[in-house]
Amino acid sequence: MKKLFGRATLQNTEDEGRNRRGQQGGIAAAIAGRNGPGARNLASLGLRRNIFIQGKEEWPRATSGGLGMEIVEKRADGSVEYKFVHNRMYQDVQRQFQLCVASMDPERMVQLLHHNPYHISTLLQVSEIAKQQREGAAAADMLERALFTFGRSVHSTFAANMAAGKARLDFRRPENREFWLAVWRYIATLGVRATWRTSFEWAKLLLSMDPEQDPYCLRLLIDQLALRGREPEALINLVEADYLQRQWKVPPNLAFSVALAYDRIKEPQKARSALRNAVKEYPWIAARLCKELDISPIPKPVWAKEPNNDYQEVLCQLYVPKAKDLWNTTEGTTLLVEICYSFEEELGAGEDPYWLAQIPENDLARHVILSDNQALLSLLEVRVKSRYTSVSDPLPPDDSIESYDTSTATAAAFSGRPRNAALLQELLADLEMCRDYFERIGIDRLTQQDVNDEDLLRALEEANSSLEELRSYTERFQLVQERLHVEGVQVVLNEPPEVRGIDTGSDTDE
Structure with missing residues (x-):
């Protein structure tokens, strides 16, 4: 037991020398985090299973810091809505994060991550800092750490419902929006690595969280991930799903890409039919594709066809530059030219395509912002761009459901509050309860x-315990340890187990 527990010693935690060393370490120090004595054996149990990301041995041994998940409702259609939740300790760190953002000091953000190595907002922010400093490996590692944290915080029923396509998250909740942002950025990272099939799987997962609203407009991206990931049949199933057609109709990227998908699975007639419909609905996409592919002359039926407004221009620029290499094959260009020349009648301008549903302005703008395309940003309305004030929460919905106040004024007030004696006693009681449990199971x-x-499972059964209970107590112990640290109490883990008292000493700040 001495590897895990000892006495709780009250002491001043403001170690200036340690802080200076952390600052010098920068992002590398933040990635290393803080591994407390004796934490490795206990915490490594949590690395074995995670529904999102496998944990890494070199990651800090710490809890999620108070991130959890609850069921909101079970719906009549069989789907289950969940929400990520922040406990009081996590809320405190979230307020500290807002102060760091307001300070515009990257080093301060790095230090916050050093002391809270699994805080989602801080991980995402420091990941962006690392990316700007061209530390791609560090940026990706922090995204993986964020997804790992989400994975070990989910409800016990979430994994099964997610696998069945029945798990839902409400985008209006800020705690849920962080999951969207983490997954989106991870998809981008996987794209840089050219691991397209994995990117496609992550996109499907994120889309399944809210297919009705699709707040990140994954419908404008998922076709390219499917084709690059060599999943043409999955793309066809997606485009032809009645449910999604009612929600989205068929936007131009899906209309053209599904033709390529049919061509990939050796269904030439269906490929021609799908592409003919796509060109008829969106002649300005066909014309732009021909231009980008240096097809000369451009077939007369689509010659001089251009997007009719900024909305169509955005959709055109989101698709054509990225998809042109998918079409730039002998089969692809031959098919495109053949179909464009097949129209005997003059094509319309494609001003109001029947297949094109109007995408909510904020959702499309959010997709453009996340795509980080400066040319497209210039096409957005100024009033929409003016609402983009946070990298950590790009364009939150107008009906956002705030569960607690994270404003900088509130954060400043919380940062200066005195230590809560009642809370301290409660934490120490929790620590004792954890110690009793671990003694009982023979940790x-x-x-x-x-x-x-x-x-492990056999030993737990003999002790009338379970893996879920072990995980719960492990998380609880590490959470208590971290919360005691915040309150100025350090749990010293190098004393023999029989020492169970509280040494207040003479140099405490109590």
Whole structure:
């Protein structure tokens, strides 16, 4: 037990020398985080299983800091709405994060991450800092750490419902929006690595969280991920799904890409039919594709066809520059030219395509902002761009559901509050409860390196416990340890287990 527990020693935690060392370490120090003594064996149990990302041994041994998930409602259609939640400790760190953002000091943000290595907002922000400093590996690592944190915080029923396509998250909740942002940026990272099939799977997962609203407009991206990931049949199923057609109709990127998908699976007649419909609905996409592919002369039926407004121009620029290499094959260009020349009648301008549903302005703008395309940003309305004030929460919806106040004024007030004596006693009582549990199950033996999963489950059963209970107490212990640290109390882990008292000493700040 001495590897895990000892006495709680009240002491001043403002170690200026340690802070200076952390500042010098910069982003590298933030990635390393803080591994407390004895934390490795216990926390490594949580690395074994995660529904999103496999944990890494070099990551800091710490809890999620108070991130959790609750069920909001079970719906009549069988879907279940969940929400990520922040406990009081996590809310405190969130307010500290807002102060760091307001300070515009990257080093301060890095230090916050150093002390809270699994705080989602800070991970996402420092990941962006690392990307700007061309530390791509560090940026990706922090995104993975964020997804790992989400994975170990989900409700016990979430994984099964997610696999069945029945899990839902409401985008109006800020805690949920962080999940969208983390996954989006991870998809972009996977694209840089050219791991397209994995990118496609993540896009499908994110889309399944809210297919009705699709707040990140994944419908404008998912076709390219599917084709690059060699999943043409999955793309066809997506485009032809009645439910999604009612929601989205068929935007231009899907209309053209599904023709390529049919061509990939050796269905030439369906490929021609799909492309003919696409060209008829969106002649300005066909014309732009021909131009980008240096097809000369441009077939007369689509010659001089241009987007009719900024909305169509945005859709055109989102698709053609990225998709042209998918069409730039002998088969692709031959098919495109053949279909464009097949029209005997004059094509319309495509001013009001029947297949084109109007995408909500904020959702499309959010997609453009996240795509980081400066040319497209210039096409957005000024009044929309003026609302883009936060990299950590781009264009929140007007009906956002705030569960607590994270304003900088509130954060400043919380940062100067005195230590709560009642809370301190409650935390120490929780610590004692955790110690009793771990003694009961014989944690010393269970954390040995030669104990496999089967041995672990058997030992827990003999102790009338379970893996879920072990995880719960592990999380609880580490959360209490971190909260005590915030309150100025450090749990010293190098004392023998029989020492169970509280040494207040003579140099405390109590």
